[in-house]
Amino acid sequence: MTKLDVVIRNGEIVTAAGAIGQADIGILDGKIVQIGGELEGELELDATGKLVMPGGIDTHVHLSSPPSLQQREPRWVDDFYSGSAAALAGGITTLGNMSFADPGELPMDCIQRDADVARGQTMVDLYFHPVLRQAIPEVLDQIPTLFESGCNTIKMFTVFPDFDAQIPAFMEAARRAHQHGMLTLIHCEDHMLIEEATEQLLNAGKTSMRYYPESRPVNSEVIATQRAVSFAEATGAPVYIVHLSSKRALDVCIDAQERGLPVYVETRPLYLHLTRERFEDADGAKYVGQPPLREQSDVDALWEGIRQGYIHTVCTDHAPWSLEAKLDPTHDLRNLRPGVANLQTMIPMLYSEGVLKGRISLGKLVEVTSTNVAKLFGLFPHKGTIAVGSDADVVIFDPELEQTVEASMIKSNAAHSVFEGWKVTGWPIATLRRGELVFQNGEILSQPGSGELIARGKTQAL
Template identity: 30%
Template sequence: MRIVRGGTVVESNWSAPADLVIDDGKVVALLAPGTSVDESAEVIDATGKLVMPGGVDPHCHVGFTSGEFTSLDSYLECTTAAVFGGTTTIVDFAIPRPGQSPLDAAEKQRAKAGEGLCDSALHACVVEWDETTGGQLATMAAAGIRTVKMFTTYAGETMANEHTILNTMQATRDLGGMVIIHCESDAIVADAQNSAAATDDIDASHMSRTRPELAETASVAAILAIAESQDAPVYFVHQSTSAAVELVVDARKRGVVAFTEAVAHHLTLDDTAYAGAEPERFVCCPPLRPAGIVEGLGRQLFTGNITTIGSDHCCYDTAQKRSHRHDVRHMPNGLPGVETRLPVVFSHYVAGSGLAPSRFVELTATNPARTNGLYPRKGSLMPGSDADIAIWDPELEWTVTSDELHMATDYTPYEGRRLRGKPVTVLVGGRVVVDGGRLIDPTPHGRHLPAAPLDFSGAFRM
């Protein structure tokens, strides 16, 4: 038995001083501060700290292959970085390679879960509908894989047409699941890229020009229409503009069950990074937006319009990013971020802008667990939940450097950024895994988490 004593426990809808009792990997009690417990219990002193549920990262690519590039981390490396950043559950993607079925991709990726330091869940992916797809989705749903990633861009690789998207929405709806979707109009993107190439502006420094904001909003509007026609829930990944978010908000007002995810880099970085000495390090999709758009997107955290914050972690290194820096059409899109997601957002928005810690927990742990069928096992510290706990020092000031991070890459887009707030002790399943900047328990205990059928009736519809 362990007791976390002296801290302020932060849930998504309340926070208060409390002592937390852990036994057999679970939270078993929340007690008034100083309540007597078994004298043999190990005490973890959280005086002056925030005791939060471990983060749930709903958008994490591990060993992801796209085109000629494969991101560099294993499950062990990715989850090690995750726990140092206060994240104790990741949701990975099983994106099939050409010729591979969605079910085969999911089974191979799911088998890696035991290599992790923390638990993981999985999104399936459908690229093209055929006579076997419905059965594959039913098999995966029975195994607890209920969310299905789809793309409206990357023609010839992962892009799905609208017939495939509609059919997949029908099937996932009936299986207690949901489509999660990357929205950019491929036609608008291709035209913008061709236009940029014609004027020799297709390098990384012109990334913003090659994937305009309109490509995102046009695709979001089209996908919302399909979801509305099928009365199917839909979750939009990495929305990068307030205009895209507002389309989802308007659909919710019409009764559509629709969710917005933002990611840390779109909330804290802007397109001036493309004017720097190494713009290729910031090439992501959608691209970083102008500062005014970033500020507007950040305001949506306070209104409740954004449901979750993910990382969209893609662990490429500098050599991979540089290999095609003169033509973004061939570059690997994505930034490393599983370790920095929580500290960067906490520093910028909680410490810097007054976002309530409870709202931070809601965005980064509770709602990601809910939208993936993992709540209340994850994303909560109420009795019965897994004892995945991040104990934060909200006043600790530190500087981000790639040398001191744990991701399997040689750079971070936040190099040199001064932050306030950091998880100093992290427990996974009641075991202390990280403490004082050191890895205490390197033993993989990761489990694949089967998602429960998704039910968005009642209170949680945003």
């Protein structure tokens, strides 16, 4: 019998199909090579009474920012190392980072810049999404090169002030991306409506964060989502709506999906666990994300959207700040710091608040945090499942472990969580990335630079 690198014994294997039974898993050279049968490993891990799931894939994080932004003001506090630590502790083994170009940078330039930094820091496997600030000819001409280099996405923001003036060019970007099997990510909020709403609030002296939801109203998300759907309808290009927050915007996507349009939807933990009442708190500014927290009816609709398959992924939009920066008293509705730390708590809270409360199935949790992401972002079946031949990205998950979220446990440099004080049942106790044990019992075991920068193939329809 060939001695394997790692054997995981006696765990209940879970895929997007649900719990598929108890079996040992054999790992060699970073791959799953055997499931069941006789196995012997150099390292043997006992998963009795535990769930064994594919590593999470969070395709929406912010672990870097352009040098020009870093010089102007404080930015997100996690680099690729600390962000990796938070991810591994949360059962996430692969990340997709948003890469913003500096003035004059083309998409390939900004990806290369981030890659040069990440290469020596990351402990997760990593890929990049270039953000298109301008759809100028030089940018459009690079889209084939992006795909050839292993990048299968572009991202655009309808909330950028100059987006409206470039709509034909952005539609052409989506069209060209589609021609190469790529996916177009779209941040859906309308700049004009947000500017108008914010101006009216400021003129009325309503400057505090308690008015933040009114400054970015639901209709700004709805209109921008309708525009994203129109891109898919006009060009045939698949579009991926990031961090959708409201029932009304989801309804737009459901209508599009039922008409057969390639519209994929992501939501994030903020919108599944919290409501706008948090902005009434004295520390309400720490909950600021874009879009804002919504009503309980929106929360309920998003859970149901996940259950029914209208929402395809749950990702964090992890963009953490220090608590001091979030609560800066000099900031108002025009000058705020959106983003929170989510990586370490996303999967545990989906299990605790979703699976245990009967909102979603165990298979659905795996589907929206791993399998669907792998398919949409050109990684399946190397990642996103537990199968012979797949990368050995594996999480051993204790479904009965109860922990209260505390600042002291947070691996992110943010050193706080918007979910502090929540009692959460179900946590990763071990994480393997390509067969290497990188997290166990609260400790990071990996080294900076051990993660790989990975290439992606064409988007797969779900």
